[in-house]
Each structure stands twice: as C-alpha cells, then as structure tokens.
Amino acid sequence: MRPKDREAMKRARVRAGYTQRNLAALCECTQAAISGLETGAMLNCTEDLAKAICKWLDRDMEDLFEKRVGSRVHRVTNAAGFKRQATLVA
Numbered sequence: 742m743r744p745k746d747r748e749a750m751k752r753a754r755v756r757a758g759y760t761q762r763n764l765a766a767l768c769e770c771t772q773a774a775i776s777g778l779e780t781g782a783m784l785n786c787t788e789d790l791a792k793a794i795c796k797w798l799d800r801d802m803e804d805l806f807e808k809r810v811g812s813r814v815h816r817v818t819n820a821a822g823f824k825r826q827a828t829l830v831a
Contacts, residue, residue, distance in 0.1 A: 742791035
C-alpha cells in the first residue's frame, strides 16, 4: 500500500491527537515507520499496517492509501536484528 497524500495522513494523525509514537504503539509498528510514511522515506507499507493506521485515524483506506499491483514491501528490521544476523553469517 502506498500513501496517497502524506500531508493528509499527518493532519489526520494530529487531528486525532496522536504523536507518531502514540500511533505507532497502537498500530504495533515503529515510530520510524510512521515517520517514514509521512515524510516519504518509506514509500510502501503492508496492507495490515495501512488498515491499522486507518482504523486509529478513523479514515477509510481509500482516503489515505492506494493499492499498487505488484509492489513488494521489503522486510524492515531494527539495527540490533541486523547486527545479530550479520554475526551469525560471518
């Protein structure tokens, strides 16, 4: 899923009274994911995350996201997970 209008997402979040961290906790994702979606650093997200964001912002999916056929969402890991993985391989 790709955000349609990043500013609209941010306005909806602020209007709902959530910080990025609050919304991330409710959606069970990282604050960096919410920030990335709002700033454009993260171009796509999973449908589950998009649904959770829309649920907590009380918006329809069509208002905030568009489905991209054939788009792939890459796995996002934290720095600690990446480091552990790198030491196991090396």
